[in-house]
Amino acid sequence: MNRFLRTSYLVACVAGVGFFVLSVLILGVWPGRVLEEETRRMSPEHPLKLTASEQRGRAIYSKEGCAYCHTQQIRFLKSDVIRFGAPTLAWETQFDYPHLWGTRRIGPDLSREGGVHSPDWHFSHLYSPRSIVPESVMPAYPTMFNGAPDRPTQEARDVLAYIESLGRARELAGPEGEARMQAASHQMDDMQVASPVLNASPAKARRTGTYSVIRYHLIGQTTHADRGLNVYNRHCAGCHGSKREGDGPGAKGLLPRPANLTEHDYSRERFSFVLWNGVAGTAMPAWRDLSKEDLDALADFLAPAPSTRRVRPPGVPRMMELGRSVYAAHCAQCHGVSGEGDGSAARELAMLPSNFHDIAPVNSAILRAIRNGVEGTPMAPWTAKLTDAEIIAVALVIERREWE
Amino acid sequence: MDVTNPGPAPQTQVETSLVRAHGIAAILMLFASLVFGITVSIELVWPNALDGSPWHSWGRLRYDHTQGIMLGWLANAFFAFLYHAVPVLTGRRVTSVKLGQWLFGLWNFVVVIPGWILVLAGFSQPLEWAEFPLVIDVFVVLALVLAAIQFLPPFFARGLVDLYVSSWYIIGGLIFTLLAYPMGNFVPELVPGARGAAFSGLWIHDAVGLFVTPLALAIIYYVIPAATRRPIYSHFLSMLGFWLLFFLYPLNGTHHYVFSVIPMNAQKGAIAASALLGVDVMIVVANLLLSLRGSGWFPRDIPLRFVGTSAVFYLIVSIQGSVQAQMSVNQAVHFSDWVIGHSHLAMLGFATFAAAGGITHVWQRIPSARYNHRALEWAYWLLFAGVIIMVSDLTHAGLTEARLWQSGAPWLDSVNAVRIYWLIRTLTAIPISAGFTLLLVGLTTGRRGAGLDAIRESVGLEAIEQIAPRLVGSGS
CATH class of the missing domain: 1.10.760.10 (Cytochrome c-like domain)
Structure with a gap:
């Protein structure tokens, strides 16, 4: 009897370790092989690795725990794709030692962050996040700068280089790459949410592109005007200043300076384009995550009524x-x-x-x-x-x- | 050996000094981890609260918070408990006091404290539950080997015959942690990106499922019969629960990356395992609560109260886990504060209550130790209130975020909407810190030997004379 028990416990111990090995095999090793195979078929032939500076930036990103608020994993879900771009594929992460997927999103996903914001925006934002995004809860990293957002140390430059690399491989793959990925995907059903146009972040600033003209509202609708003011204060005042003179707390580190909105008359088309596409080459990002109503209200708030426009001087x-x-x-x-x-x-x-x-x-x-x-x-x-x-x-x- | 034996009898074989050393270290490290946690929560509410020095930046403190809770607080508490429970369960001494001193020194002064400092100095790895740098991981593995050498031989010397379920959990927990730890800490450094994430997912779950859960359950299974002096309700159910747990827990890992590029079949398998795990936990907790019959929801004996509540938290957190692994729920709440609430229910509710129960239980049985029932009673209620408020608050916050993320509202709306919840979460630090302080007070003030009196009071004097029901078969 005792011997039987002893044997059964031995069997149990082996079985116990077996469970663990089983889990590693079917949830670690097997998926790994599938992903490796998928990487082989989807990856461009000569995928870009990170440069030395980008590597250093990645190390800083890692040690500061950036991944604990910013995921780098866009899920195969409509809500993710609309906000952040195409879902993260295995080959895009083939040089990530270790991965930085993250499991908590306090700030936005950064998988496609490269090119979304200008370098000076990033520097100002790293130096003092709330000067640029008044409601941000991001920690400030002033020690990466020599006292001003436009005086970054090598550390800040490396972080910027790394951020600029995020999503680059996917963008470079281009439409041909997207087509190849679609064909090679094991998860076709879920891939339906992906489309070639979304391989960059929807928030990326564009030189040309579509927009719909933001419609006019009747001046004097107070709730609408309040909404415009509210949107302006929350999203715009950090750079453009509370008086719209382009002198907000975030303006100091930005070149070109944020527009002084009081010195220009903007057409409705221009507002629509800029809010939808950002201004490529400047720190002005695209504001596609604002609702249509918010954008309308903002445009109304900023644009003076046609009757109040300046009278132009006569020409000699x-x-x-x-x-x-x-x-x-x-x-x-x-x-x-x-x-x-x-x-x-x-x-x-x-x-x-x-x-x-x-x-x-x-x-x-x-x-x-x-x-x-x-x-x-x-x-x-x-x-x-x-x-x-x-x-x-x-x-x-x-x-x-x-x-x- | 009979764990229902209440008195100081087994003490002859318990290395009391190591119990006390690990017990006090556990609580001191708990305070440090608590400070890390409170600071990061304050930094979310008032992001400019600190001056932006890298030594106390959000990310680094956040790393130290979870590593401190797991390796500083819980592991020390588990060791304290093991130095008491292993001799009682096996009737044999642990391998060596000298080894115990080395393990204590290694664990606290080579692993946890240097680990914290290195993380704050910027040496870490960005892997959940594996934030300490690789150099520390090497010593963790070494220490785990030492722990296995220290605690397992008494079980094997007994011939593994008629082991009480706590023994199984202890053996399983120590061996599996030794296996899982290198996988979670080393493999993602060697295997890139999505492939490494698959292993990370396994470890995220194994850290909780193969280290924290088995040892916490060992405590609960141990304290209930020892404090009530009634055998566990069903040995069959306890063994069934044990084996199902060790089969299912490791298979859960991939549920941390649902809707990711990891093959859908692995995801679905993990989701199915997660659902089954909920069933298993129902079996385990049913068995535990049936064993508690007649003790009431809030027994007078504080350790028993802690572990009873821990079992209930375990049930809730596991069912919650089963539910949130399902795709329809996961789609919404993943990445949100719901998950933070879930992990606090697991680590602060389930595991911490079990560990507190374990420490106070073994403390009662050290004749020379001080014991303050009143302080511990308050500690219990403050922690209980703190956990309930914090987890409800974070769950609500998570649902709010989920709703806003799905609505397409600007990202900042989701931040603004939960500010109030973050503030409340920070405020729950008040009852929780007070609770932990009183836990320390309860173990360091009061009369020496008051713990034994507390045992007598909780069961009645005559019980001590009468009750010695054999818990397990032919042991010792």
Whole structure:
């Protein structure tokens, strides 16, 4: 009897360890093989590894516990895909030692964060998150800077490099890559939520793209106006300032500076485009996660009623003539022959030149831009090439939008 | 040996000094872990509360919080309990006092404290329940080997015959942790991305399921008959529960990554195992609660009260786990504060109550130890209230987040909506810290030997003379 018991306990002990081995095999080793196979079939032939700087950034990201608030795993779920882009595939993580998937999302998922925000945005945000996003709960990392958001240490540069690498492999794979992944996927049913257009974050700023014109509302609807103010204060005031003068607490570290919204008249199309697509080359991200109603309210809040628009000064014919010739000689290559921002050189620039039909600056803003340039943009100072009279004249042309 | 034997009789073989050392270390480390936890919760409510020095940045403190709870508080508490329970269960001494001193020193002064410091200094790995850096992991494995050498031979020396279920849980817990720990801590460093995550998922569950749960259950199964002096309701059910648990627990891991790229069949298997695990826990807890019949919900004996409540928390947290592993629920609540509530119900509710029960139980039986019943009674109620409020609060927060995430509202809406819940969570630190303080007070003040009096009071004097029902068969 005793011997029987002894044997049965031995069997039990072996069985016990067997359970564990079984679990490792069927939930660790087998899925690993499937994922390895999937990686082989889906991955581009020469996938980009991380650079040395990106590696260092990843190490900082790891040790600071970033993954405990920011997941890097977009699930095969509509709610995830709409917000963050295409679901995370195994091959995208093939160089992640160890993985940074995370299991808690206090902040947004960062799988497709590369290119969503500009470098200066990231620096300002790392240095002082609430200066840029007033309601953020993210910890600040001032020790990665020499006292100011525009004076990052190597650490901050490495973190930025790493963040910029997130989602890059998937974007580079392009539509062909997406098609190959679709064909190779073991999880076709769930892959239906994925689509090639979403391989980048929906929040990424775009130079061109679709938008729907935000509709006009009747001025004077107080709830609507309150809503606009509320949205502005929550999402915009950090950079654009509470008085809309582009001098919010987050503005200091940003180049180009956030727009001074009081110095420009924006067309409704421009608001719609910018809010939907962001402004590529600047820190202005796309605001696609705001509801249509919020965007409407915001646009109404920002746009003065047509009747209150500024009256433009009359043009003196001789000055206008001078201004037009200066414009044609020096401005039209970028800003377009009639100010549409579509000059022959426009496509070569990191940032699209202003379309003066969409963005109508006040005279002082025009003069300042021509005299000093616009820091952080391709717009250079013109005082070396143009006389003061020429500058004043061309500013008048731009302000009056009279190209002919 | 008979765990229902109340008096100091088995004490002759208990290494009291090691029980006390680990018991006090457990509570001191609990305070440190508590401070880490409170600080990160405050930083969520007031993100500018601290000056942004990397030494107390959110992420690093968050790493130290969970590692401290698991390795600092619970492991020490388990060791304290084992130094008492293993001799009583086997009738034999643990392997060596000297080894015990080494284990104590290694665990506390080479693993936990340096681990904390290294994490704060920026040396860590970003893996859940495995945040201590690799160099520490090596010593953890070494210490686990020492623990196995220390506690397992008495069981084997007995020939593994007629082991009481607590013994099984102790053997299982120590061996399985030794197997699972390297898998969770080393493999993801060697296997990249999604493949490594599959192993991580296993470890996230194994840390709780193969280390914390078996040892906590060993305590509960031990304290109930020892304090009530009635045998466990059903030995058959307890063994059934044990084997199902060790079969099902490891198979749960992948439920941490539902809707991920990990093959759907693995996910579905893990989800099915999660549902079955809930059934198993119902069996286990039914057995435990039936063993508690007649003791009331809140027995006078504090250790018994702690473990009884722990069993109820275990039931709730396991059923919750089964439910949240299901795809329809997981889709909504995964990534949210619901899960944080769940893990606090497991670690602060189930495991901490079991550990507190275990420590106070063995403390009562050290004749030279101080024991303050009143303080412990308050400790119980404060912790009970703290856990209930915190978990309800976080669960509600999680549901709020889930709803907003699915609605397509801006991300910040989900942060703003739960600020109030985070504040309440931070406020629950008040009863919880007070509870833990009183736990320490209860074990360090009062009369020496008051614990034995408390035992007599809780069962009545005559009981001590009369009751010596044999709990297990032919042992000792």
